[in-house]
Amino acid sequence: GGSYARLQFTPDLVPADLVGTRIYRPSSEQFDVELGPVFANVVLADEINRAPAKVQSALLEVMQERHVSIGGKTFPLPNPFLVMATQNPIEHEGVYPLPEAQRDRFLFKINVGYPTPEEEREIIYRMGVTPPQPKQILNTGDLLRLQEIAANNFVHHALVDYVVRVVTATRHPEQLGMNDVKNWVAFGASPRASLGIIAAARSLALVRGRDYVIPQDIVEVIPDVLRHRLVLTYDALADEISPEIVINRVLQTVALPQVNAVPQQGHSVPPVMQAAGAASGR
Structure with a gap:
């Protein structure tokens, strides 16, 4: 029943791509605020270590403050608000490792290894033809x-x-x-x-x-x-x-x-x- 956003972190990402920015509208000759994808109940930061440190800091600041300031105005994040992040532990080129203080903001770190043969068979059965659609339970x-x-x-x-x-x-x-x-x-x-x-x-x-x-x-x-x-x-x-x-x-x-x-x-x-x-x- 809530909103979901997936952010693909890349080296060319800037903080405004996450939190939003001000956009000038020639028709009204005014600036409008365009909110970023972090304004969702569940946010997935995919490959968070591929974005520069300033982008990582912007996301983690949002996690701590639970609001965003754009153009002198403060916009609260939706409630509940949950951030999940992934990173590939194998690749070490072109990545920006999270500093210790930023890692500390995350509650859990869960290592996801290879599935067991039984789990892999279940993945094939579920995803092989038509991917299952999520169902709301809450x-x-x-x-x-x-x-x-x-x-x-x-x-x-x-x-x-x-x-x-x-x-x-x-x-x-x-x-x-x-x-x-x-x-x-x-x-x-x-x-x-x-x-x-x-x-x-x-x-x-x-x-x-x-x-x-x-x-x-x-x-x-x-x-x-x-x-x-x-x-x-x-x-x-x-x-x-x-x-x-x-x-x-x-x-x-x-x-x-x-x-x-x-x-x-x-x-x-x-x-x-x-x-x-x-x-x-x-």
Whole structure:
């Protein structure tokens, strides 16, 4: 039920191609504002590392501020607003890698590898004749309500402390006796990582029909939240140490609390979540 825009990032792209610009109309002798494709509920930035840094910065500024200023006027972005970006990890020529501070703005980094033989057969069956058409299962109002519900999911204070210990361990691993990790990590995760882990765990709990977060929710989202936020040293790269190795080492060292996360009295998942689950086949 929302709007969608796909942006193909190329080296000749300029910020105005994303956010919009002022256009002079000779008929009216006035400037009109032409809004760019970022004014959509879901924006896909395809091959984001192929555009110059100023274009990347324009998109990430929009992600942070949630509004665009053109010609002295401010235009708010639609709500909900979600940005997804892709980049090809194989090609290294003609690309502009995202700086660490800009990568930190993204909640997740998900590595998409080759499909399994079963998945590839399913792709052939689905796409071989007529590509399937997407079907609406939610409108924007339902999605906003789900976001609000997820934000209110109960998180035990012991789990919050655990998240802080994990993120802190990426910054000062030597304090926990992980001298090998100290040699691997140049810069650890920022406070945005802690916020992202809690937000992602709350959403995962909602998807699984709960109004409270359990330790397993936290553990499952940590790799995707931390993967792109760790800056490895040259020694780690030379030894082919991946962020996943560092994250697993930290998770093995920091003790996971065993808590009984009981939701507050009378707090339950509203019917809209259950309806969404039924529509998606759960």
